Amino acid sequence: MPNDIAYSRKLGPLTPLVGEWEGNVGVDLSYHNKDDWTTETTYFEKASFKPIPVQENGQQTLWGLNYSMTAWRHGEEAMDPFHDEIGFLLWDKAHGELMRTVVFGRGIAILAGSNARQEDKILTFDAKPGSPCYGVLQNKYLLERAEIRDFKSCFTINDDGTFSYTSDLLLKLAATGTEMHHTDRNTLHRVKRYHPSAEG
Template identity: 65%
Template sequence: MSVLGPLEQFVGKWEGNVGVDSSYHNKEDEIAKTTYFEKAWFEGPIPIVENGQQSMHGVKYEMVAWRHGEEDMDPFHDEVGYLLWEETTGQVLRNFAVPRGLAILAGGDATPDSRSLTFTSTPGDPCYGLVQNKYLLRRAEAKSFESTFTFNDDGTLSYKSDLVLKLEQIGKELHHTDFNTLHRVD
C-alpha cells in the first residue's frame, strides 16, 4: 500500500462534464442550477508533513469549473488545497481555499483501502472548521460543510458537496450543493 493510503487513487488529471451547482444567484435574485465542465489536478505525494509525533502524507490539488457555454471565459469556481492522510489515526483531511475569501479544514475517518471519503467542517470547531471574510459573514454566513468523494467501479471519481449558508438576501439557510463525475485523462 502506498504511503498515500486512500489518497493514492486521486493522483492524476481528471475532467468532468456533468457538474451541477445549485446555489443562490445574486444577479437574478433566485435559487437556480448551473451545469458545468470541470478540470481537477491531484499531484502527489507532497513532502511528508510532520508535526512533532504526527506524520501525514498527501496530495496537492486544484479544481477549476466553467459554466457550460463559457469554457473560453474565466472559470466561475477555482479551488486550491491539500488532501492529507494520517495512517496512525485513520484521519483524512481536506484543507482548501476559494478566492471568495473562504477557507475550510474538513476531516473524516478512513482506512487505507477506502473507496469513499467524507469530509465535514463546522465554524468554530477546534479541529475541523471554516473561516470567511467579513462580507460573507454578514451576507452569506457559512454554517457547515460536508463533501464526499467516491471512486466508482468504472474508474470514475464522483463527488458531492453541501455548504450550508445563512443568506441575508433570502432570510434563511440554503444548501449550496455541487456534484460531478470526473474521468481520468492522465
C-alpha cells in the same frame, strides 16, 4: 517495483486520485443575488492531484496530495472560470484520519476532516464554523450576506476508474433570512497519470 508499491500505499485511500482529471456533468445549485432566485448551473471541470513530500508534525506523519479544481459554466469554457479552489488532501494512517484543506477564490478557507481506513472508497470531509479542529473561515462581506453554517463533502472512487464528488455548504442568506444548501456534484475521468520519470 515492490518499493514503488509500498510507497504508493502510504497515500492510503487517496492513492486512486493521483493524476489529472476532467468532468463535464457538473451541477451547481446556488442562490443568485442579482436575480433573487435559486437555480442550477451545469459546468465543465478540470482537477489535478499531485503527491507532496511527507509532512511530519512531531510524532504525526502525513502523506498527501496538493490539488486544484477549476470549473467553467457550459458555454463559457473560453472565458474565466466561475469556480476555483486549491488545497491539500492529507492522510494520517496512524490515526486513521483524512483531512482536506481548501481555499476558495471567493475568500473562504476550510479545514475539514473525518475518520477513514486505507481501503475506503468513499471519503468524507466535514467542518463547522467555530470548531477548534475542523472549521470554516470566510471574509467579512460573505459572513454578513451568506454565512456558512456547515460544510460537508464526499469523494467516491468508482469501480469504472472515475471519481465522483458532492459538496454541500449550508448557508444563512441575509437576502431571504433563510437557510439553503449550496450544492455541487460532478463525475470526472482521468486524462493524465503521473510518473516520476515523466516530464511535462
